Amino acid sequence: xxxxxxxxxxxxxxxxxxxxxxxxxxxxxxxxxxxxxxxxxxxxxxxxxxxxxxxxxxxxxxxxxxxxxxxxxxxxxxxxxxxxxxxxxxxxxxxxxxxxxxxxxxxxxxxxxxxxxxxxxxxxxxxxxxxxxxxxxxxxxxxxxxxxxxxxxxxxxxxxxxxxxxxxxxx
Numbered sequence: 001x002x003x004x005x006x007x008x009x010x011x012x013x014x015x016x017x018x019x020x021x022x023x024x025x026x027x028x029x030x031x032x033x034x035x036x037x038x039x040x041x042x043x044x045x046x047x048x049x050x051x052x053x054x055x056x057x058x059x060x061x062x063x064x065x066x067x068x069x070x071x072x073x074x075x076x077x078x079x080x081x082x083x084x085x086x087x088x089x090x091x092x093x094x095x096x097x098x099x100x101x102x103x104x105x106x107x108x109x110x111x112x113x114x115x116x117x118x119x120x121x122x123x124x125x126x127x128x129x130x131x132x133x134x135x136x137x138x139x140x141x142x143x144x145x146x147x148x149x150x151x152x153x154x155x156x157x158x159x160x161x162x163x164x165x166x167x168x169x170x171x
Contacts, residue, residue, distance in 0.1 A: 003171065005170065007167040007170075010163050010166055010167050011160060011163035011164055011167060012106045012163070012168075013163065014159045014160065014163030014166065015039070015108070015156070015159045015163055016159070017153075017158065017159045018155045018156040018158055018160060018162075019156050019159065021155040021156075021159070022148075022152045022153070022155050022156045023149070024102060025147060025148040025152050025155075026083065026148060026152070027102055027104045027147075028103075028109070028144045029062040029144050029145055029148055030067060030139065031067065031101050031102055031103070032137060032140055032141040032144055034064060034065050034108075035068055035101070035111070035137060035143060036134060036137050036138060036141065037064075037074070038060055038064050038068055038131060039114075039130060039134050039137065040134065041059075041060065042056060042060070042130060043127060043134070045059070046118075046123060046126050046130070047123055047126070047127045047130075052121065053087070053118060053119040054079055054082075056071055057075055057076050057079060058076055060072040061073045061075070061076040062137075064122045067098075067100040067101060068101065069071040069110015070098065070100055071098040071101060072096060074094045074097060074098060075090065075091065075094040076160070077094065078090045078094055085116060086113060087096045087119050087120065088116050088120070088133075089113040091112065091114070091115025091118065092112045092115055095108055095111050095112040095115070096108070096112070102165075104140075106140070107140050110133060110137065110140075111133070111137075113128070113133070114129060116129075117129035143167040
């Protein structure tokens with residue numbers, strides 16, 4: 001009886017690792033989509049309505065979905081330091097502290113680089129940088145979706161298979 005319970009626990013634990021990997025892939029896809037939506041909103045607000053950056057960040061902190069809203073909320077809190085620190089330093093720090101976004105290094109660097117232009121240059125330059133960042137993130141999203149499609153189920157099945165294999169060896 002204890003052997004069967006132990007076997008079930010080993011299989012369940014290894015399956016959980018596989019499912020966790022699949023869940024992280026799904027989270028990355030969702031986060032990249034939500035970031036793209038937020039950046040699209042930024043582009044429209046900055047270019048079409050000339051919304052001031054602090055107002056726009058307040059809006060995005062209130063309107064974006066989790067976990068993306070945490071990034072904008074963190075940015076909103078750091079905006080109090082805007083007189084003593086540059087917007088880019090505040091933006092970059094908020095990106096670096098947003099581990100919940102599950103971004104890879106190149107994605108994080110792309111998002112951080114956007115802060116160099118926001119609020120600093122004219123509307124055309126900001127629009128150009130936002131379009132460039134959106135295109136880059138769309139490419140990252142396509143790769144994340146492809147990885148999820150190709151490897152997501154494999155990770156879940158491999159997790160369970162490893163558990164079964166370990167149980168067979170131990171029994």
